[in-house]
Amino acid sequence: xxxAIGSAGLAIDDVADRLVAALGADLADVRVQEPxxxxxxxxxxxxxxxAVALRGLDGLAYESCNFVAAVDHVSRFxxxxxxxxxxxxxxxxxHVEVPRADPSVATVSDVWPAADWHEREAWDMMGIRFEGHxxxxxxLLRDDWVGHPLRKDYVDTIDNHPHV
Amino acid sequence: MGLxxxxxxxxxxxxxxxxxxxxxxxxxxxxxxxxFIFSWARSHSVFPFTYGLAxxxxxxxSSGFARFDVARYGMxxxxxxxxxxDLMIVAGTVNEKMAPVLKRLYExxxxxxxxxxxxxxxxxxxxxxxxxxxxxxxxxVVPVDVYIPGCPPRPEALFxxxxxxxxxxxxxxIVPPVPTGAVRPQTAAGPAVTGPxxxxxxxPAVVAPDAPGGATPDKVRG
Ligand code: SF4
Numbered sequence: 001x002x003x004a005i006g007s008a009g010l011a012i013d014d015v016a017d018r019l020v021a022a023l024g025a026d027l028a029d030v031r032v033q034e035p036x037x038x039x040x041x042x043x044x045x046x047x048x049x050x051a052v053a054l055r056g057l058d059g060l061a062y063e064s065c066n067f068v069a070a071v072d073h074v075s076r077f078x079x080x081x082x083x084x085x086x087x088x089x090x091x092x093x094x095h096v097e098v099p100r101a102d103p104s105v106a107t108v109s110d111v112w113p114a115a116d117w118h119e120r121e122a123w124d125m126m127g128i129r130f131e132g133h134x135x136x137x138x139x140l141l142r143d144d145w146v147g148h149p150l151r152k153d154y155v156d157t158i159d160n161h162p163h164v
Numbered sequence: 165m166g167l168x169x170x171x172x173x174x175x176x177x178x179x180x181x182x183x184x185x186x187x188x189x190x191x192x193x194x195x196x197x198x199x200f201i202f203s204w205a206r207s208h209s210v211f212p213f214t215y216g217l218a219x220x221x222x223x224x225x226s227s228g229f230a231r232f233d234v235a236r237y238g239m240x241x242x243x244x245x246x247x248x249x250d251l252m253i254v255a256g257t258v259n260e261k262m263a264p265v266l267k268r269l270y271e272x273x274x275x276x277x278x279x280x281x282x283x284x285x286x287x288x289x290x291x292x293x294x295x296x297x298x299x300x301x302x303x304x305v306v307p308v309d310v311y312i313p314g315c316p317p318r319p320e321a322l323f324x325x326x327x328x329x330x331x332x333x334x335x336x337x338i339v340p341p342v343p344t345g346a347v348r349p350q351t352a353a354g355p356a357v358t359g360p361x362x363x364x365x366x367x368p369a370v371v372a373p374d375a376p377g378g379a380t381p382d383k384v385r386g
Contacts, residue, residue: 141297142261149296156296164263164299 010060010088012036018060019092026050029095037091047096048106051081055111060088065112068119070126072152077103077128081115104129125150198338206250206276207333208238210326213249213273215266217256220283220316224255227319234319237326246272251329252306253322257285257292258299270306276336280325281308284315291315 010018016038020030026049027040042050054062062083069080077098084091098105107130109116119130120139127148130136138145142163147154216224227234234240243249246269258266270279281302284290289300302308309332312325 140261154296160296161260164260164304 010090012038012090015060015085015088015090018057022057022060023050023053026053033093034091036089037093039093039095041095041097044096044098044105047094048108048111050094051108051111054083054092057085060085062092063087065108065115065118066091068108068115068122070122070128070150072126072150074152076100077126079105079122079128081108083112098128103127104131106131107133109133124148127151199336202338203334203336206336207330209241210237210239210251210278210329210333211241211243211249212239212251212253213246213269214242214244215252215254215269217254217258217262218285220255220285223316223319224253224282224322227322232319232323234323234326237323237330239326246270247274249273250277251280252277253280253282254286254302254308255282257290258302258305259297260299261297263299263305266302267305276333278309278329278333279306280310280312280322280329282312282322282325283317284313287311287313 012032012035016030016032019027019038019040026042026046028042030038030040033039062085064084064086066082066084069082071078071080077100079096079098081094081096082091083094096105103126105128107115107119109119109130110132116134117139119128119133120136122128123130123133123136124138124140125148137143141149144162146160149156216222226232228240228242239251246252250273252270252273254266270277279302281287285292285298286302289295289298292298293300299305310325310329312321314321317325
């Protein structure tokens with residue numbers, strides 16, 4: 001992989017340092033994972049504020065949300081946001097832990113409109129509610145589907161297939 | 165013409181109910197049955213419906229282009245609307261959200277219509293068999309005429325399926341067949357063979373509506 005030097009001329013370690021300097025109180029476990037990717041963890045309650053701040057970072061604005069992933073760790077869920085900064089040509093991976101008992105997290109679709117359908121997919125497949133989402137419907141499965149099939153504890157039953 | 169190529173000729177001569185094809189060697193005059201001429205025309209001008217759902221669709225497209233050239237069989241007119249089609253080639257994985265749509269589109273096609281299940285997915289679910297959102301074969305939704313195995317089937321396999329479908333179409337009857345037991349005494353008896361029923365070799369088929377299955381000679385005369 002090529003060393004990532006964007007128009008801002010920042011090396012990846014400088015990017016990590018700047019992120020810690022700007023948002024150090026909210027970001028945990030900041031580390032450089034790949035030559036162009038920084039990984040960090042965020043508290044669930046702070047996600048939306050961090051998203052707004054990241055989008056507005058001067059010279060390092062994470063303007064693009066490439067995708068939103070959801071992971072089932074059995075004891076908990078995790079949402080992973082892949083962000084991209086055109087200015088620095090680097091990626092940021094935001095990890096947010098979501099408890100299984102209350103699988104909800106604030107939406108970032110108002111910060112990055114691209115997150116809209118990704119959050120719908122995470123709801124459809126993993127059952128994570130995105131609070132404040134404008135239109136949280138299923139996106140891939142039938143509207144009358146019961147359950148969220150990519151959860152590890154999902155059990156498919158014949159009742160779920162009334163149409164075929 | 166399909167009649168002159170080896171495959172079409174063989175398919176036709178396999179069927180005993182078709183007339184002697186040596187007639188076609190004479191210029192300008194053809195005597196044959198309605199059944200034959202309709203199924204001959206239908207089987208060589210099939211309009212497939214563009215219904216590519218997954219990777220198999222790439223092979224279906226490829227069979228339409230110059231290298232494989234489905235036009236050789238008179239089936240190149242892929243239509244994007246079901247109302248102009250009589251063959252649905254289901255090329256790919258049918259999932260549960262698509263199944264009601266597929267059924268609706270099938271119902272919008274005009275009769276007579278046929279369905280080809282192309283590839284392992286459309287036949288049985290294929291690699292996704294028993295997946296939570298996959299229909300295990302399109303035959304759970306619409307009736308299928310020809311199944312083509314493969315993942316994906318090569319265009320040659322699709323062509324073989326199309327040729328099998330041609331054979332199937334050629335066995336169709338436009339006019340319903342008449343039970344032979346009801347017809348023979350009637351023609352032998354003489355009085356009943358008048359009017360349209362005496363038109364020629366096709367006469368038994370014309371009589372059919374008046375003599376439904378199991379009719380006795382007496383009933384026909386009365
Ligand atoms: S049968 Fe194979 S090639 Fe065809 S749609 Fe299914 S997975 Fe794709």
